[in-house]
Amino acid sequence: MVICYGIWYGISTSSAIVSASIILSYLNENNRPYSTQDVFGNLQKQHGFGKTAVVKVMEMLASQGKITEKVYGKQKIYFPDQSQFTDVSDSELKNLDNQISELNSKSQSVQQNCRQLETELKELNSSMTTEELISETEQLKKECKSYQERLQKIKLASNHVTPEEKEKVSLDFGDVPPLPPLGCLISSVPLPWSSG
Structure with a gap:
């Protein structure tokens, strides 16, 4: 047929x-x-x-x-x-409803777990890998070594200003007004402390 x-x-x-x-x-x-x-x-x-x-x-x-x-x-x-299809009794329907309720509860639990795992995965993907951390550590060590070498050169230089010299200069020139603004010099405006 x-x-x-x-x-x-x-x-x-x-x-x-x-x-x-x-x-x-x-x-x-x-x-x-x-x-x-x-x-x-x-x-x-x-x-x-x-x-x-x-x-x-x-x-x-x-x-x-x-x-x-x-x-x-x-x-x-x-x-x-x-x-x-065979007829279904009321007790079988209640049993099926209970199974549906349990499965819905399990489904919600699995979905929540899935969301947590997705969040954790995003965090892990956004963080640095071991290789990247090793590379960055090496780079920072090189920078630190370079700064230490510069500091050592500065310490070894003989033209340091001692605290006593700094204080003497401060006392000698303490009453000197600050430098005038650049505009005053350019436009020939008399300086505020000049006489006339």
Whole structure:
């Protein structure tokens, strides 16, 4: 019967059989309503179905009674035949609700852990590697050695100003006013301490 419908709907028979089998098992596994666009979007990457082929196969499965088709305005919704599934008792539903609650709690915990690990990863990626730290340490040691050599040369120089000489100069020239601003010199403005 699939072969006849496959030819009638314009799909090659082998393609129709494979597509129908995959789409039917997908609908039965998920047991929820889907539009043709949903099925196409969910299976296209994995199986390479074209949208037209998905529409034709779903119409074919609905006409065979393997899935149910409901029309809401211009939208068609398809879902598996519910008679193939066993009835679920209230206790089983409560058990399933408890499992869902536990899984949601675990999921939130895993997501929080994932966020913490991502933050830690960002911190580690932004910090220096061991090689970079070694290189920077070597560079700083070289700079420190260079500064020490300069300091040693300055200490060994014979033209140091002793604290006594510094104090004597300060006492001798303590009343000298500061140098005038450069503008006064350039514009020939008389200096404030000059006479006239």
